[in-house]
Amino acid sequence: MFVNVIVTTSCRERTLRKKERIWFSLSENIVDIERQTKPKMLVGALLICLSVIPSCVFPQECGLRKIRNASGGRVKRIVGGTQSSQGKWPWQAALFFKGRHYCSGAVISSTWILTAAHCFSPFTSHKPTDWTSVLGDHHLKERDERFEQRRKILNITIHENYKSMWFEGIYDTPPMNDVAILKVHKQLVFNNYVQPLCLPRPGDVFAPNEECYVAGWGHTQWNGTQPDILRESKVRIVSREVCNQEKSYNGTIHGTAMCAGFPQGGIDACEYDSGGPLVCKKCGRHYAAGLVSWGEKCALPNKYGVYANLTVLTPWITGKISTSEQGNGVLRG
Secondary structure (H helix, E strand, C coil), X not given: CEEECCEEECCEEECCCHHHCEXXXXXXXXXXXXXXXXXXXXXXXXXXXXXXXXXXXXXXXXXXXXXXXXXXXXXXXXXXXXXXXXXXXCCEEEEEECCEEEEEEEECCCCEEEECHHXXXXXXXXXXXXXXXXXXXXXXXXXXXXXXEEEXXXXXXXXXXCECCHHHCCCCCCCECCCEEEEEXXXXXXXXXXXXXXXXXXXXXXXXXXEEEEEECCCCCCCCCCCCECEEEEEEEECHHHHCCCCCCCCCCCCCEEXXXXXXXXXXXXXXXXXXXXXXXXXXXXXXXXXXXXXXXXCCCCCCEEEEXXXXXXXXXXXHHHHHHHHCCCCCC
16 A cells, blocks of 8 residues: 655645655555655655654644634633633544543544543443544533534553552552553544644654643533533643652653643643643644643642653554554554
8 A cells, every 4th residue: 555645844744746746655664755856855754754654544634723713702711721612622532431521532533532541440441332432522511413423432542551650549640651542433524623633743842831722621620510611721831840840749750741831820621631632733733742641639839730741652652553554453452
């Protein structure tokens, strides 16, 4: 099978002209540059494409909103955030456990959803039949087939080295490798309200103070109420050094975790936002920098939101999906 890929150079993304088109074989790992006029300029970009797209499962167009004017209106604040609008976060997935909303996730292809491993705990289940995903959802209690696509979960694959300290009675350390991938039973249809989110590329850096967004249907405050309508909050990336200060998490933030928020608190993800993506915009596209993972309560001063670090974890994601797609099998995690 040969797949046409997009070359990325700096902040300019384009599909190659016919005379510059790159094809590569998934089955034989053979790269063929046909009639290439400037191959040296494309070597780095080609390596990016090959490492990010292990098979044809990942879409060429990701992280793009189809509704250009999607924005929140004048609505009341929640945990420092605002009510979102339909279609603004088209990759946001709502995950239901036995019919009740429990976690969020992110669409990364037409058949795969990304979420946090800790969603599948002794309080819930690892059984795919216990879970349902809804894409294009905005109002949890209002079913609207104009926007929503409902999918059963075919398979749940949790990182083999996932470790939750909480279930071992260690409450001051975030989970390690807090990531899982879900395969849905039927392909999603990409439209204005359902789109895939980009995964980080090799070398992508989400720098301290960079503005990103987190959305979800989680509690509006610690042990508070759960809203029916999707909410969003803008946060800033926080360095590991700052997040590991004694007044914050005192050295417990490891390499598979990252932080975002504000030192004064007031803005954060909260309970039932777990697994939702921390979304950062680069070069006109939206990328999943992290997944809602952990934190001390919600929005406390110096207690930043802690996210699974997808810059580190993306190779695991792409590797597992590639293995599954090439073998047409079911991952066992």
